[in-house]
Amino acid sequence: MTPDFTQLSHDLAALCRRTAQFISQEAATFDRGKVEHKGLHDLVSYVDQETERRLVAGLRELLPEAGFITEEGTAGPDAHTEEFVWIIDPLDGTTNFVHGLPVYCISVALVQHRELVVGVVHEVGRDESFRAVRGGGAFCNDQPIHVTDVAELNSSLIATGFPYHDFGKLDDFLKILGAFFQRSHGVRRLGSAAADLAYVAAGRCEGFFEFNLNSYDVAAGILLVREAGGHVTQFLMEGDPLFGREIVASNRLIHAEMQAAIGEFWR
Structure with a gap:
């Protein structure tokens, strides 16, 4: 049975907001000495990894049949064959986070047969929740948002x-x-x-x-x-x-x- 994507978007936004609280708490006392390098200038921290684990656990409750594509690999091998797949970046802007610059986000999307159907970006520093559903519009903190009409x-x-x-x-x-x-x-x-x-x-x-x-x-x-x-x-x-x-x-x-x-x- 196809999920109610609008309700799922609200549930996802709530999960991201709860998880963002963990990131904010860790930011207050973060130790740059705990940063690891995945590659040249490509940083990762325990905050990325724990955030992803929390998101994966919550998403499995929301939609048990879905697979995962995750940045840090905490859900196991990438899954591209399921009807539904969650695509997760637990902390987009890790370098900003490590250096104390307050622009970093949780980003989670759901695809159905490779088509995007639900998306949430939670901007942690401003505590702003951006949410979209295919065919249902886009919102910031549940207020409708639109691109500008600047023509040049x-x-x-x-x-x-x-x-x-x-x-x-x-x-x-x-x-x-x-x-x-x-x-x-x-x-x-x-x-x-x-x-x-x-x-x-x-x-x-x-x-x-x-x-x-x-x-x-x-x-x-x-x-x-x-x-x-x-x-x-x-x-x-x-x-x-x-x-x-x-x-x-x-x-x-x-x-x-x-x-x-x-x-x-x-x-």
Whole structure:
């Protein structure tokens, strides 16, 4: 039987809010000496791992038949074959968390046959719960949110993320960044793709682009942007960005301009 996705979104938001309280408590006394490295500049802490364990346990109660794709692997091997799969980033913005910068999120999405149906991004520092259901709109703390109606890139605020471990396309990225510097109100790097996407959905910026991302970084945010009236693609095509490793999200009106600016330099 198909779940009630709207009710599930509320239950998921409540689980994320409870789990965010654990993150906030740990942030007050966090010891940077307990940080581990998964790869070059790729940090993980016991907070990421324990947050993920708590989320997985709660999600198994909400939808026992679902599989998991998780950043830290606490649910076992990635599961892609089930009808329902949870995609979890327990702490998107770990580097910010480790350094005490208060922009980091819990990001959880549910896919059904690879289609996003429920998404929640809980921005811990501001205690904001962004929630979306396929066909049901997007919300922040249960208030409807929408992308902006800004129609030109030169009147837009753009968010991005910088490469931190794979620098093979750094020169191309810097050229793209320069183009956006010159053609927009400004470019911001918050350090959390989940927050960037939630903020596009909420109308706090008009667009976001980044590459070398994973599904758990963007899954919930993609649904938020779409349900808030925006558009999400890969850099140069309409392909699904969920597993595509690159993403452009916008208020829809500036999307073509964003893709054109990226296309000048991206190969």
